Amino acid sequence: MQKVQYSKGIAPYIPFFYVIWSDDLLSASEIQVVKKAIKEDDSLSNEERKILANWLDKGNPPKNTEVKKWQQFITQSKAKLVESEIYPLETFSQKVAKGHKIDVTENNQLQYVEKTLGIQPNHYNHLFNVEVDRQIDSLRFEPKFLDEILYGDKLSEVRRFRDFLKHQDFKWTIHPTKEGAREVVLKQLKNLASGGWGAYAYPEEYGGKDNLETYAAIFEHLMFVDGSLAVKFGVQFGLFGGSIQNLGNSVQRDKYLSNTGDTSLLGCFAMTETGHGSNVRGINTTATYLHEERSLVIDTPGKYDNKEYIGNALHSKMATVFAQLIVNGQNEGVHAILVPLRDTKHQVLDGVTIEDNGYKLGLNGVDNGKIWFSQVKVPIENLLDKYGGIDENGNYKSPIKNPNKRFFTMLGTLVGGRICVAKGALAAAKMSLTISVKHGLRRRQFNDSIKIQEDLLIDYPTHQLRLIPKVASCLVYHFALERAMYEYASNKDGDKRRIETQVAGLKSIITWFSSQAVQESREACGGKGYLRENRIADLKNDSDIFTTFEGDNTVLLQLAAKGVLSDFKSEFNSGGFASVLKLLGNQLNDKLTTINPLYVNKVDSEHLYNHKFHLHALDFRLRRLTYTAAMRIRNYIKKGMPSYQAFLKTQTHLLEVGKAYSEVLAIKWYYEKTRSITDDKYRDLFFQIGSLHSLNIIRKDAEWYLEQGYLGSAKSKAIRQRIERLSSELRPHIGSLIDGFGIPEHLLTAPISKDW
């Protein structure tokens, strides 16, 4: 077999060049062949060689009058290649006839031949198995190195946790009833606590390791066991324990945190009410201060003011209840109070009523319930008073004077949970894609008459386009969330507005992405994907709600957009945005430079695969959308419209600002991480993955970019072609990439992910 030389010896990373006269693209191998032909063709002058080199290397076409001539030259060179390569393949078929050993499962070889030799599957598929070329080894990526890149210095703990999950208690099974599922999940939760995994994010004095980043990786891995376990874990240790840790004082931490971490105290987080979900500030439960008794009276005033959907409600002894704090007849806003729910015999206490929420679409192993309080008294010591308490004279006091700021600071402590939810959703996407890709690497359907075997699903371009860009997006979002958790964990006590804005946006785009990825994976597995044993059905049902809880996505994106508009200044929520708009107007006007016509139609691979182009395009969209939204709001306000109405008028526009902001943030953080990868081969791979993700995101908004004149039609078309091309270039590595997600084999129980 003829060897084609590559500059780095890694064929798929050689950029492909766009040839202007053609609808097609020339592959790297084709370019090599044409170059060889140019070199060997004595009839060419040096000048002609230069013209051709210029065309192939830099994408500069020759003069129009000469294009046809060189086009023919290139076509002939390609034809010669095909002729010259068919012979060695026939030699190979003779080898096969003589019983030469062939690895039939290694279909990557076919892709390799196709890519490097530029010949179509029909030319060789009848031979089916192709000699294992030595170069294949140099192309292969090791999942264990990918795992290292993904988890960095957390990896040893993550691996320890993966081993812990080998315990048979974590074996996945179908639970026919919610009661059965809840019993199992509670047992698993206690098992995790006894292994020290529950308290992981708490300080050492409470049995923890003070490590939020690893805690998030633990949460992510629990999705591979069971969505219900991940959510129950998040409620007990993250929400209930987290409220004590972040909103409470040292006495409360000393009293409750260790017990929460070892599950001797089970608790829940009761914020949402039937009447008020997204609008937390509108909740109606009251906590009225009685000075004579130094106590708080917790009460559910109206028919729809009960707490609802509260996870762990049926197993808990205590709840962190969010209520309007009334002191001396004055409402001091929403505060959190620890309210006992049950006695040691698990009897519900006087004044408390709890009901099961019943069967849900998914997460039936989580005991969600409704809770009512009727004049329930708790001592003032139960008020989680980090941001607002009541002194001995019965006066309200808070280190944060502005009630808006106090409310947002309090909610800012929930950001860690939001990152975990996004990580959990992403885990569902990773696992579904792992199952569907593994299925695609084994399942065969259809062939043409000359083949001895049917084609693998994954070798269909449609299948590649459905799954491979999603695998790429998983990796981009993985690093974005790693970075978000790093930023949050390393600035726990600082101003959280910025990270809150960032996480609000990331949580939204990633949980939505996950729902699409899981659905696509289900469809990519056909009927098998619908069977519960193959896990995607449960992943789909369990992760569906991630778009809603810990903040509904549509609502969160508006929060993110407001954060962008206000340039992270708190004035926005307290009304002083005139100055902010002025600032934005100046900033954006300066930056929106006229787009260069050459740039608009620049289609060479170097440009399209350049992360600077991706960042520029995504950033352009963000700036343009922000500027136009700001101008629209300003014009409405100028006409006398109240600011709330002006925001409603631009609400759909603001949602796009939130999305654009989050996409650019994700890819920016991803490329920052990619640049730090020291191994050239792996860094190139991650850049290639970044290109696929970014072009795909740009492509989704191609209509908008065309409207804005940022993309010309040729460039828009070239981007579409590049996405397909990149997907097929990554096809030989897709097995390694999904194995690199690090989902342990013992948790990957779907029969279709194995040989069958």
Ligand SMILES: Cc1cc2nc3c(=O)[nH]c(=O)nc-3n(C[C@H](O)[C@H](O)[C@H](O)COP(=O)(O)OP(=O)(O)OC[C@H]3O[C@@H](n4cnc5c(N)ncnc54)[C@H](O)[C@@H]3O)c2cc1C
């Ligand atoms: C399984 C499950 C577990 C949960 N666990 C807990 C828990 O442990 N503790 C807890 O406190 N809560 C919990 N929740 C509640 C959850 O946080 C809420 O469901 C969520 O905050 C959304 O509130 P909602 O359901 O009232 O929806 P709503 O706020 O009524 O929203 C309904 C729809 O209206 C849209 N909408 C709302 N406001 C706006 C707006 N301003 N602009 C545009 N669109 C808008 C939303 O996008 C959404 O599509 C849980 C919920 C579920 C389903």
